[in-house]
Amino acid sequence: MDATTLVTPPYVAGPLRLEPFAALMLTPARVGNPSTGRAFARPYKDVSARLLRWQTRGLVTADTAPALYLHEYTANGMTVRGLVGALDVSRRAARAEDRAVLPHEGIHPVQADELADRMDEMQLNPAPILLVHQGTDRLREVLAEIARREPDHAFTDRGGQEHRIWAERSPETLATITAELAESRALIADGHHRYAAYLRLQRRRVGHPDGPRPTDLGLAMLVDQTDTPLFLGPIHRTFSGTSLDDLRDAAETLGLEYREQNQADAVAALSSARLAATDGERWAVVGLDVAPDEAAVEALHLRIVPALPHGPAAITYHHTVDEALDSARPDTIAVLMPAPSVDLVLRIAEADRLLPEKATSFQPKPSLGVLIRSLRDAAADRS
Structure with a gap:
């Protein structure tokens, strides 16, 4: 296949699920720092060890128990709030009505394969893909209740973004969130190639005798476009x-x-x-x-x-x-x-069409390093 060819990534089947995970978080001095990206650069197999060294120096914190995270960030006067969790990518949709995640741009297979290899070497999902949906009234109420608490983390990063993060572990609240998300459909706002890389990693582990694997999930942030919308620019x-x-x-x-x-x-x-x-x-x-x-x-x-x-x-x-x-x-x-409207992009995606490459720019995106998912730690959680 021509390396320039764009293809449609597979569709994940519903119900839409975000699973709790134990997050790694860089310290505020590292988040938004231009040098932080280099921490996730080659050689990729050294990235996990590098983060462990940072952890011993107090530059990385690790949560002790899995959670769903409500992450609110403010950049250039815009405040966005999203639910961050491990997206279930273990099932493929056989029918259009079964689709839970909708891409609107094609992907380069070679680039998706390279990203999958990189995540495999790093044993990390270094940043969440960005999804948008229209949440239910009940889900908005639940997230608003969480946001009324004192945040577990509040800081301004080196790039000037302001962050507030709440870790939610209550079984009752998590069950409500799961139920309210079940019928949702999410549009990929940013991260089509990382999404495709998640699916490639998941397929590589299908049928493993140890049962469910960390690669059945991929890090995602789900934003309610009705509540705190992302700006869609041309x-x-x-x-x-x-x-x-x-x-x-x-x-x-x-x-x-x-x-x-x-x-x-x-x-x-x-x-x-x-x-x-x-x-x-x-x-x-x-x-x-x-x-x-x-x-x-x-x-x-x-x-x-x-x-x-x-x-x-x-x-x-x-x-x-x-x-x-x-x-x-x-x-x-x-x-x-x-710029197209979000509703138009959603209708195009639901009609199983893809927009040309580089058609949309959803902003603002959260800084790198706020919430990271370790595949190695997730494997330990399941053992």
Whole structure:
């Protein structure tokens, strides 16, 4: 298979379950520290030993008993609260109605395999994947009750994020959470390749005589998009080897609206059915003629890009307008994209469609190192 090929990761079957686990947590001085990522770098087999050394130096704390964790973090004025646990990935959905976790982007199999190998060597899930769902009223009540307690941990990390964490171990509360999650469907907001890596690790351990394995679970954070929503922003593009004239020709071939305007009017026209493009000198607006329940990014990649008479030789992705505009020139056009709504992304995922690569940017994400899951400790818990 071509290494650039995108495929749909398998679907996990319901009920949606988050299992308690005993978390590792870096100290506040390490969370959000740019050097922390290097602690999870090659050689991966040394990462567990490195964390053990950090633990003896007081740089890592380890919970003594499994829990579900309510993690609230604030970044750039936005507060997000999510439930962190070990997601059950042990069952595959045979029917659409059985799906509990919905991806909305394809994955590169080679990248997922590499991540699975890395987690296997580290014996860690170093960070939770980010899931969004619409929780029940009862679940919101339960989580609000937990959040009214004094947090078990409260700190501001080196990157400026503020964190509050509650560990929930009450059997009655955990049973209520399990019951309220059972019928939920969660959309992957961030971490498609890590999710696919969880499934690969789980498949490698299927049928082991020792019974259930730590790799039947993968670390996840579940955010109620109705309660403390993540912000969904666009990811802009630059197309190298393509000119604004090429974009005009493609639009005319497809019978789409194309008009050149000044920068202010072009940016103001940006909407769910229109995109704005520039070569750094000229600006244009292109109407997309989107179908019902179709995202602008789908219309761009499925119809406009194939109709371009030249290029693109390469596509680069940008999370900010300034980054995209800095790359615009006569032979490289910047295309400013509207952000899809979360409801639209969910409808697309439920319809078993995938958005093009780098279609969504859910923000803010929690800093690395707040909650880590050790596969080695999980194995000891089950022995």
